[in-house]
Amino acid sequence: MRTSRVDPGSERARAAGSAPLTETQVQRRGPVGRLFAAHPRVADVCIVGSVLLLGIVTAMLVAQTIQGATGLGMYRPGAPTAWLVPAATLAGALLGAALLIARRARPLTVTVALTVLAVVSLDTFGVLGVLGVCLAYALHNVALTHTARTTWLTCAAVFVTVALALLWWQEIGLAEILLWSDPIAMPDGDPGRQLTEPPYSPGRRSASVSLLLALLVLGVATGSAARARRAHAQGLIERYEAMARDRDHSAALARASERARIAREMHDVVAHSVSVMVALSDGAGAALDRAPDSSREALRELSNTGRTALSDMQRVLGALDPDSTGGGDSSADRPAPVETDLATAVERFRVAGLRVSATGLDSPLPADTSLRLAVVRIVTESLTNVLRHAPGAASVQVCLRRSGSAVEVEVLDSGGTRPGTGGGTGRGIVGIRERAALLGGRADVGPLPDGGWRVHVLLPLDRADQAITR
Template identity: 45%
Template sequence: MTTAPAPAPLPVAPPVAAGPPAGGVLTELQARRLGPVRRFFVRHPGAMDAVVIVVYVLPALLVAVASADTVIRRDELSEARVAVLVAVLLGGFVLGGVALGWRRHRPVLVTTTLAVLTSLSLALVGSPGAVDMALMFAMYAVAANRPPRVTWTTFGVAILLVGGATMAWQDDETTGTVEVAAPVPATTAGPAEVPVEEVVPLGLDSMDSVESRVVSVSMELAFLLVATSIGTSVRNRRLHVADLVERTNALARDRDQQAQIARAAERTRIAREMHDVVAHSITVMIALSDGAGVALTRAPDAARTALDELSSTGRSALAEMRRVLGVLDDDGAPLTPQPGSHDLTALVERFRTAGLPVDARGLDTVLPDQATLQIAVHRVVAEALTNALRHAPGTPRVQLCLTRTGSAVEIEVLDDGPRGPVPYAGGAGRGLIGMRERAAVHGGTAEAGPRPEGGWRVRVVLPTTTTTTTEDA
C-alpha cells in the first residue's frame, strides 16, 4: 500500500495555546510576537502617546502656518481681524496636541472636543486648520478602545459636526483656492473711461463653491473612516489575543485541577487496593497467632499448623504489597500474576485455618475468561470474609455462595453475627466502598447490611459479557 506524499508544512501559528510559562499565567505580551521596539511601547504607553503627539505636531504645524499665512495676505481684513484669525488657527493646533495626550484615557470625550474645535475653527476662520488631523488620531483611539456601538455613535456625531460646519462656513480662499484678476469691460461711456479690474475667483461661482465643500466633506469622511477601520482592526486583534490567552489560562487551570483530582483519586485507589490486598491477610494472621497461642500447650500440632499458615499468609501479604507498590515504580518492577478464580479455594481454606467456619458452595464455578472480573470476585470474597472474621468473632457459621447465571456472577456471604461482646476492630469502611466501586466498574450492584434474623449479609452481582472488551483486545 503506497502512501501519498506528505503535504507541505503550514506556517506555524504563534504559540498562544502552548500553555502558560512555568510558575505563572500566560499574559498577552507573552502571547504576541513583538520586537523590542513594539514591546517597549506596549510596556510604556505614555511613550507611545508622546510619539503620536510628535507625529501630529510636525505636519499640523505646517498646515496651521500655511493657513495663517493665507489669512495674513488678505488685504481686505483689518489687522485686528487677522490677529484673531491667526490666533484661532494656531490655538486650535495647540489645543489639538494637548487633547491627544488624553486620547487613551478619554477617547470619546477627546474626539467630541476635537470635533467641536474643528467646527469652531470653520465658523471663525473658514478653515479647520490642523484640528481635523488630531480628530483622526482621536477617532482611531475610540475605535481601538471602545465597542462598535460607542465607536459608530462617536463617528456619527463627529462627521455631523464637522461636515455641517464645512458646508456652512468653509472659506474657499482660506483653504487654498487660487484667485486671479480678470479684466472686465467698462459699462460706462465717456472719454475718461478707464478699464476696471474686478477680482473674480477662478471657477468659484455658487455651484463650484458647493461642490468644493462637498469634496471637503467627502475627504473628511474618508479620513475618519480609515482611522476608524484601522482602530477597529487593532481592537479585534487585541480581543482575539486576549480570548486566546484566557482560554489558554483556563485550560491550564483545568489541567492543574485535573492533575490534583487524579493525584487524589490515585491516592484513594492505592489506599483501597492496599486495604483489599493486605488488610484481610493481616486479619487472618492475627487470628492465626491468637489461635496458635491458645493451642500452644494443649495441642502443639494444631499450634504448629497455625504458625505455618501464619508464615504463609504473611509471605503472601508481603508479595501482594510488593506487587501493588511495584505499580508506582518508574522502573517498571515485575508484577506477580493477579489472583483468579483458582485462588478462591486457597483463600477460603486460609480463613478456615484462622478459625472462621466457612460453609462454601460454588467455588468450582467456572468464571468468565475476564481477568478483571475474576480479580473483582476474589477481592469481594476476601473482603466479605475479612469483615466476618473481624466484626463477627465466634460466629457459628459463615455461608459463602458463588453462583453464575446466564448474565451475571452472584456472590453472597452470610454470617450469624458475633457471639459475645465485639471488640473494637477499627476500620473506616473502605472495604465496603471498594466492593461497591468494583461492582460499579462492571455495571453491577453491591449490598451490605444487617439481616432481620441477626448477623450480616453481603450480596454482590457482577454482570458478565460474552464479547471481548476493548482492553482485552
C-alpha cells in the first residue's frame, strides 16, 4: 500500500501558525545541537568529561616528560617532583572542570577563578596543564552573555596575566612535552649536560604562549558566533510575533468592520420597512371605522411592505452565509436591492401618512446601480427618520436634481408636532454620509434654523454619465 509523503515545510508552517516560533526552529540545529539545547546539563557533562580525559592524558605526558628530563639533569632521580607535578596537573584538571559547571550562571567569576588557578599552578608547580582549555570554555560563555567590549577586555586581561606567568614560571609546557616526553638514553657516567635548573628558553615558552592565545581566541570566536546566531534568531522571533500581532489586529478590525456592515445592512433593510409597517398598521387601525377603504389600502400596502422586508432579509442573510454564495461569487458580497425606483419608495411613505411633496423624481438617473441604490437608500433613510422622529410633520419635501456633473438629493421637513417614537441608534445619518463618501460625494445633515431637519447630498457622476448628459 502506498503512503503519501508529508512535506516537512508544510508541517512547520502549520505548526508555526498554531504555536509560537522557538529559537530551536529558527536556528535549525542538528540532532546533537537540539539535544544540548533541550538538556544543557548533558552539554556540561560532556565538557567536564572531555576536560577530565584531557587532564589525565596531560598528566601522563607530564610524567613522561619529567622522566625524560631527569636524564638531562633537570630533575634528581627519585625526587618528589616525579609524582608531584603530574598530580598537580590532574588536580588542576579536576578543579577546572568543577569551575566550568558554574560557567553558565557566572562566566566572568569563573574566568577570574580559572585565571588565578592557572597563575598559582605555574608559580607552584611550573605547569599549566589543561587550564588553558578551561579558560577557552569560560571565555566562550563570556562572549555568549556579554558585550564584545567586555569580552575582548576580559580576553586580553586573561592572556596578559597567564602569558606573563608562563614566561616567568613555566617548566613543562608544549615544547617540553614534545621534546622530552621519551626517556633520554645517556652513556655510562655523568650526563652530557647538567641542568640544575630549567633554562630560560623564550623559544620553548613562546610555543605555550601561542597555544594559549589560539585557545582563548577560539573560545571568544565561537562564543561571539553563537551570540550572533542567537540574536539573529531572537530578531526573527520578534518579527514573527509582530506579524502575528498585526495579523490578529487585522482580523479583529475585519471582524469589527463586518459587524458594522451587518448592522448597516440590517438597519437599511429592516428598520425602514418596519417603521413604515408600524405607521401603516397604526393608520389602518385608526381609519378602520371611518374610512374602511383607506384601511384596506393601508393593509395591502402593509402586506406588500412586509413581503419586501422579508425578501430583503433573505438576501442579506444569503450574502452573510458563506455556504450559500455558491463558490464565493463576489456579486453576493452585498445584497442586491429589491427596487431602485425612487417614486415607489416615496409613495410608500405617503401611504404611511407622511405629507410628502416630491419634485424631480422623473429625472433620469444614471445606469450605475450603486448610485441609483444610494439615492433610494438616502431618501428612504431621510423619510424614515421623519416618520420616526418627527411624526405629524406638516410638510416633507423631496427634491431630486441632476446637473451635468452631479446628482443632488434634498429632503426637508417642517418638524414634528408629536413626540418621536424612539431615540434611534444613529446609524442612519452615519450610513447617509458613508454612502455619499463611497461615491465621492458629500452629505450635509442637520437641523434648520426655523425648525425641522434638512438632508442635502451631492453625488458626482462619472465621465461616461456626464457625456450622456451632454
